[in-house]
Amino acid sequence: MRKVVHHSVDKDGFRAQPKGFATKAIHVGQDPEQWSCMAVVPPILMSSTYKQHAPDEHTGFKYSRLRNPTRDVLERCLASLDNAKFGLTFSTGLGAVTALITMLKSGDHIVAERDLYGGSCTAFTKIASKMNISVDFVDFTDLGKVEEIVKPNTKLFWVESPTNPLLKVVDIEAVCKIAHKLPEVVVVVDNTFLSPYFQRPLELGADIVMYSLSKYMNGHSDVIMGAAIMNDETLYQKLQFLQNATGIVPSPFDCYLLNRGLKTLALRMERHRTNALAVAKFLEGHPKVDRVLHPGLPSHPQHALSKKQTYGHSGMVAVFLKGGLDEASVFLQSLRVFTLAESLGGVESLAGSPSRMTFGSFAPEERAAMGIVDGLIRLSVGVEDIDDLLEDLQQALESV
Numbered sequence: 001m002r003k004v005v006h007h008s009v010d011k012d013g014f015r016a017q018p019k020g021f022a023t024k025a026i027h028v029g030q031d032p033e034q035w036s037c038m039a040v041v042p043p044i045l046m047s048s049t050y051k052q053h054a055p056d057e058h059t060g061f062k063y064s065r066l067r068n069p070t071r072d073v074l075e076r077c078l079a080s081l082d083n084a085k086f087g088l089t090f091s092t093g094l095g096a097v098t099a100l101i102t103m104l105k106s107g108d109h110i111v112a113e114r115d116l117y118g119g120s121c122t123a124f125t126k127i128a129s130k131m132n133i134s135v136d137f138v139d140f141t142d143l144g145k146v147e148e149i150v151k152p153n154t155k156l157f158w159v160e161s162p163t164n165p166l167l168k169v170v171d172i173e174a175v176c177k178i179a180h181k182l183p184e185v186v187v188v189v190d191n192t193f194l195s196p197y198f199q200r201p202l203e204l205g206a207d208i209v210m211y212s213l214s215k216y217m218n219g220h221s222d223v224i225m226g227a228a229i230m231n232d233e234t235l236y237q238k239l240q241f242l243q244n245a246t247g248i249v250p251s252p253f254d255c256y257l258l259n260r261g262l263k264t265l266a267l268r269m270e271r272h273r274t275n276a277l278a279v280a281k282f283l284e285g286h287p288k289v290d291r292v293l294h295p296g297l298p299s300h301p302q303h304a305l306s307k308k309q310t311y312g313h314s315g316m317v318a319v320f321l322k323g324g325l326d327e328a329s330v331f332l333q334s335l336r337v338f339t340l341a342e343s344l345g346g347v348e349s350l351a352g353s354p355s356r357m358t359f360g361s362f363a364p365e366e367r368a369a370m371g372i373v374d375g376l377i378r379l380s381v382g383v384e385d386i387d388d389l390l391e392d393l394q395q396a397l398e399s400v
């Protein structure tokens, strides 16, 4: 029988955040007593190799591709944030995607979200395909279609929620149930857009949570890194083998920066949440705006689902301006506090045109089918003073 878990809700109707997240982000893996010098901040250990007492008699550290103390600290802390047993880091988010693809073998089949992050899409269609691994893309909000697309050789479900850039919210629990009707399907959820502060997919039945740590997790737009988080020991051993065997590992210096970024994750995410909701509400009422997508707005198609499965929403907002490319260009070039740039999840507010930037390489018909129109603007709302952000948006809309 299925256990019914009742969650308490917060003032906005989302799942209430249990106590302890910020404390874990600051302390797990960082006990000063693990170092002989009792350093409160975990040291950056750049050594590639480690002295052995006798041949193969070592401290557990042999060579830094396999294991490194600074990386260990980060991986333990990351695992704790998803209430998971194991965490592994990779040199980039796409490095984590590559490692996960190499878990598969010739003849296997992937079911992936249709509105997938562009780089993950390329990895499936241009790299996995060369390994005789096939992929079908599906709209995971259409559960009937998901049931239809599963094959006997399906081994991987690749879910993103909310999606990029249209912030479609997928019922992760329902998708996991479909996937797990087959014995060997691994469900991966790319949780980059929300971070474990707002969504913990393992609690919803997923097998692996994947991150581009380059975004909210680091939060300061100065590291490129990825991670895979899981509870299953067999999956962990497979991926740990691949981390070492493929060599897709981050540098100790970047691990240090990432670890430092995590310490303020809870603080930053709270501010992203309130700033982005204020921006979304302001834009939704503006005469030059056609439509705003933000899962915290009652107008969002999956508003109820979003409240049911997440602890809130991050700084990501999608805005459809009235008009097309000209209006979008004038708007983006008029912004003074928001910066026109790729990426997301940093303390600074960014804005971009998905049709010209992240989806620029797609054919116009493909973009149209995906709903990526020229008037669409993607905002990554940062943690600046909200009045400055609203004023900036107001003046940029006035110049359109």
Ligand SMILES: *Cc1c(COP(=O)(O)O)cnc(C)c1O
Pocket: 092, 093, 094, 095, 117, 119, 120, 164, 190, 192, 193, 211, 212, 213, 214, 215, 224, 225, 226
């Ligand atoms: C950025 C991003 C990635 C890729 O991560 P990198 O660190 O840039 O390699 C994957 N998924 C999502 C949702 C992202 O935003």
Ligand SMILES: *[C@@H]1O[C@H](CO)[C@@H](O)[C@H](O)[C@H]1NC(C)=O
Pocket: 106, 107, 108, 132, 134
């Ligand atoms: C390639 O994959 C298909 C299943 O999609 C399988 O039938 C075939 O045997 C595979 N080919 C090789 C060479 O493994």
Ligand SMILES: *[C@@H]1O[C@H](CO)[C@@H](O)[C@H](O)[C@H]1NC(C)=O
Pocket: 066, 241, 244, 245
């Ligand atoms: C890590 O990779 C090296 C190859 O450079 C290999 O010798 C070693 O056995 C690997 N370790 C593990 C635990 O997989």
